[in-house]
Amino acid sequence: MKTKDFAVxxxxxxxxxxxxxxxxxxxxxxxxxxxxxxxxxxVAQMKMLKSETxxxxxxxxxxxxxxxxxxxxxxxxxxxQNSFSMQVxxxxxxxxxxxxxxxxxxxxxxxxxxxxxxELVILSIPAKLNGPNAGNGLENxxxxxxxxxxDPRWDQLKNLLNNK
Numbered sequence: 360m361k362t363k364d365f366a367v368x369x370x371x372x373x374x375x376x377x378x379x380x381x382x383x384x385x386x387x388x389x390x391x392x393x394x395x396x397x398x399x400x401x402v403a404q405m406k407m408l409k410s411e412t413x414x415x416x417x418x419x420x421x422x423x424x425x426x427x428x429x430x431x432x433x434x435x436x437x438x439x440q441n442s443f444s445m446q447v448x449x450x451x452x453x454x455x456x457x458x459x460x461x462x463x464x465x466x467x468x469x470x471x472x473x474x475x476x477x478e479l480v481i482l483s484i485p486a487k488l489n490g491p492n493a494g495n496g497l498e499n500x501x502x503x504x505x506x507x508x509x510d511p512r513w514d515q516l517k518n519l520l521n522n523k
Contacts, residue, residue: 362390362473369447370468372409379405381476383422391477396484398425401439403476414447418472420479428490435490441483445475 367379381403388399401422408415419442426437447461447470454462458478463470 362471365473365476366469366471367405367407368469369407369409369414374409374411377407377409379407381405383420383476383480387477387480390473393477393481396424396426396437398423398436399480400424401480403479405472412449415444416447416472417444418442418475418479420476420483422480424484426484426488428493429488430493431490433490433492435488437484437488439480439483441479443479 365381383399383401383403385397385399388394388396399422401420403418403420406417420439422439423436424439425434427434443459445459445461447463449465449467450462452462452464454460461470
């Protein structure tokens with residue numbers, strides 16, 4: 360997989376709707392030297408409405424990654440879903456500074472959406488990753504406090520402080 364695999368050639372396409380699907384995996388992450396998470400699996404879809412002067416794009420991603428839980432550090436599968444829309448217009452020179460608007464120079468016949476797909480996937484990852492066992496430790500701690508159970512190791516440390 361190379362970034363050129365994500366080049367969209369729109370010249371020659373009829374005016375109207377067009378759909379493109381991309382199977383994404385860890386190889387896609389490696390294109391961007393990203394290795395924080397693994398086992399990326401999913402499908403990104405681009406629906407493009409081509410008119411005479413503009414391309415309207417709707418991008419979506421559904422998939423999953425394997426990530427460490429922020430609480431337990433256990434690896435788990437995190438489901439991902441995200442979407443956004445943008446436009447491609449034509450102007451005097453290239454401009455990709457705006458996330459929702461890409462300006463291509465007149466005469467261009469293609470553009471690359473690899474970076475946009477990467478951002479779509481990365482922004483679908485929650486800021487806090489809570490695995491299925493994330494709440495168990497806290498629930499046990501609360502239950503122990505309610506029953507006035509304490510950890511004997513902490514009791515020994517408290518005794519050291521009290522015997523000063």
